[in-house]
Amino acid sequence: MIDLYFAATPNGWKATIMLEECGLPYRVVPVNIGAGEQFAPDFLAISPNNRIPAIVDSAPADGGEPISVFESGAILLYLAQKSGRFLPADPRGRIAATEWLMWQMGGLGPMLGQNGHFRLYAPEPIPYAVDRYAREADRLYGVLDRQLARTGAYVAGAAYTIADIACFPWIITHKAQGIDMARFPHVARWFAKLRERPGVKAGTAVGRMARPEEISADTKRTLMGIGR
Ligand SMILES: N[C@@H](CCC(=O)N[C@@H](CS)C(=O)NCC(=O)O)C(=O)O
Incomplete structure (x- = not known):
């Protein structure tokens, strides 16, 4: 069994989509990040960066002690290795999926995060x-659009991989990010296709993201230091 420390955000949904796609049994442990539960010592022992998602696998492949994993990209890699799914075995496919996973982790996610912050919460x-950040979001959508035009299918090539699973939940937020999808037809095509996948539907149905106007002053203080 895998325990998933989760809140309903794009990074949280990467993990739920992957677990659903792989058909791995898991239990959701909600972490109320608005109330500061990510700073509890028990959680920090699993996720020292005080961020969700994190997992604890109590039945790891080596039969040893439970393994905990933090950072959504590391979780995707771990689950791909555990399940043998969504990370191609051939070296070219594997490095392409890894490149685009790193691109999402180091670029798309953080920059869209900042774009959302300054547009909606400042x-x-x-x-x-x-x-x-609007320019950076636009640039990154352009990079993704050109890549999807090139592959004609998925982010890292002909196969659906953890690179798609990493990118998809952030693209859900395109309206809030101020992105005009009509300008990125390949992203729009890919997004429409992925959202029909049963694993993606089940994964994104876990929890629900609060709309900006629903986020309380206490939550803003805890998460963003606003009003501290
Ligand atoms: N690089 C991390 C980022 C995770 C992250 O930013 N998680 C947010 C929710 S999407 C969080 O836990 N925020 C709590 C906080 O800011 O204290 C990952 O991909 O796992």
């Missing part, structure tokens, strides 16, 4: 920051 508008 207590006062900071035009320089809004413009900078």
Whole structure:
């Protein structure tokens, strides 16, 4: 059994989509990040960066002690290795999936995170920051669009991989990010196809992301230091 420490956010949904796609049994352990549960010592022992998602696999392949994994990209790699799914075995396919997983982890996720922050949550508008991250979000959508035009299928090539699973939940937020999908037809085609996958539907049905206006002042203080 795998325990998944989870909140309903794009990074959390990477893990639920992967677990659903692989058909691995898991138990959701909700972490109320708005209330600061990510700072509890028990959780920090599993996830020292005080972020969800994290997993604890009590039946690892080597039959040894439970293994805990934090960082959504590492979780995807771990589950791909455990299940033998969504990470190609051939070296070219494997490195392509790894490259695009790293691109998502180091670029798409963090930059869209900042774009969302300055568009939706900043207590006062900071035009320089809004413009900078809007341009970066636009650039990254362009990179993804060209890649999907090139492959004609999935992010890392002809096969659906953990690179798709890493990118998809962030693209769900395109409206809130101010992205006009009509400008990125290959992303739109890929997004429409993925959202029909049963594993993606089941994974994104876990929990529900609060809309910005539903996020309380306490949560903003805990998560973003706003009003501290
Ligand atoms: N690089 C990390 C980022 C995880 C992350 O930012 N998680 C957010 C929710 S999407 C979180 O736990 N935030 C809690 C906090 O900011 O204290 C990963 O991909 O796992």
